[in-house]
Amino acid sequence: MLTVNFLLLGAVLFCIGVFGVIARRNAVMVLMSVELILNAVNLNLIAFALLHGAVDGQIFALYVIAVAAAEVGVGLAMVILVYRNRRSISLDELSEMHG
Amino acid sequence: MIAQASADSINVAQNVGFWIVGALMIVSALSVVTTKNVVHAALWLVLVLAGAAGQYVLAAAEFVAVSQVLVYIGAVMVLFLFGIMLTRAQIGRERGLNNANWGIGIPVALVLLGLLSWVAIDAFGDQKLPDRGPTPTEDIADGVLSPYLVPFLALSFILLAAAIGAIVLARKD
Numbered sequence: 001m002l003t004v005n006f007l008l009l010g011a012v013l014f015c016i017g018v019f020g021v022i023a024r025r026n027a028v029m030v031l032m033s034v035e036l037i038l039n040a041v042n043l044n045l046i047a048f049a050l051l052h053g054a055v056d057g058q059i060f061a062l063y064v065i066a067v068a069a070a071e072v073g074v075g076l077a078m079v080i081l082v083y084r085n086r087r088s089i090s091l092d093e094l095s096e097m098h099g
Numbered sequence: 100m101i102a103q104a105s106a107d108s109i110n111v112a113q114n115v116g117f118w119i120v121g122a123l124m125i126v127s128a129l130s131v132v133t134t135k136n137v138v139h140a141a142l143w144l145v146l147v148l149a150g151a152a153g154q155y156v157l158a159a160a161e162f163v164a165v166s167q168v169l170v171y172i173g174a175v176m177v178l179f180l181f182g183i184m185l186t187r188a189q190i191g192r193e194r195g196l197n198n199a200n201w202g203i204g205i206p207v208a209l210v211l212l213g214l215l216s217w218v219a220i221d222a223f224g225d226q227k228l229p230d231r232g233p234t235p236t237e238d239i240a241d242g243v244l245s246p247y248l249v250p251f252l253a254l255s256f257i258l259l260a261a262a263i264g265a266i267v268l269a270r271k272d
Contacts, residue, residue, distance in 0.1 A: 001113050003223040006158065009121045011215035013128055013147070015208040020132035022204035023197050028137060028182050032144050035175070036128055039151045042163075050158045050228050055238045059247050061155075061163050062239070065170050066254050070261035072175050076182040077265035083186040084271075092198060 006047030014040035027079045027089040031072060038068045110230065117157055124150035135196060137187060141179045148172050159231045162239050 013036055020033025042061045049057025083089050127146035134140050148171040155164035243251050 001110060001117060001228045003226045003228050004219055005117055007219035007223060008216055011212055011219060012125055015212040016128040016132055018211060019204040019208035022207060023201035025198045026196050029140060029196060032131055032140060043154060046155050046158045046160045046163060050231060055234060055242045058160050058163050058234060058239055059242045062166055063250060063254055065166055069170050069175055070258050072178055073265045074261050076178055077268040079182055080185055081268050089186050
């Protein structure tokens with residue numbers, strides 16, 4: 001199998017995730033797109049771990065998974081807080097701070 | 100003889116499996132960012148995450164694959180579904196999931212994809228991945244507990260802080 005297979009699949013998932021972050025208005029959907037981006041990064045880490053025959057890439061991938069879990073926990077808590085205060089999680093309504 | 104042949108040729112079954120799972124992941128990821136239904140988006144995301152776990156198995160990273168299934172499909176997806184159901188009264192199709200200027204995302208994503216693909220193909224054009232057996236979990240444990248111990252402790256602290264922070268944020272006073 002070619003190294004570039006994994007890198008191309010990771011690139012496609014990353015770009016789909018970036019599109020989701022830009023295009024979506026619902027905060028939960030933006031968090032899902034961020035998960036897509038993190039998975040693309042993990043694919044690359046695993047591919048390089050296999051290429052170099054070292055476990056370091058796999059350990060980084062495990063750490064990324066743990067950080068992603070923490071991020072989703074805090075992110076969804078913030079989304080629920082915003083929803084409780086405003087009855088909406090539309091990101092383009094959170095515009096009090098624009099100049 | 101057979102081992103010699105497979106060492107310098109491409110493993111066809113592995114490649115076919117990779118692209119089948121990869122196509123499934125790409126279609127599911129496109130559905131995540133285009134579907135009109137928030138719950139369906141979460142379920143499509145499950146397919147992407149499961150496909151990623153399959154790719155990890157193909158890349159001889161079994162422990163990461165199992166962690167992916169446990170943490171992402173088991174825990175993170177439940178969190179997402181809770182988040183959707185706590186913030187949405189209605190379950191079903193709804194309008195206005197996209198920004199007014201969502202079209203900007205398409206050229207940005209395409210340019211980024213072209214750039215990343217060009218760099219990847221230019222750098223790793225025809226480099227083959229070696230055929231390796233399963234990674235011993237013992238090696239991962241040695242790595243986590245000796246050279247990467249400090250990041251591991253920092254990560255434990257991050258998880259603790261995230262758990263406390265989530266409780267503090269979401270608590271009703």
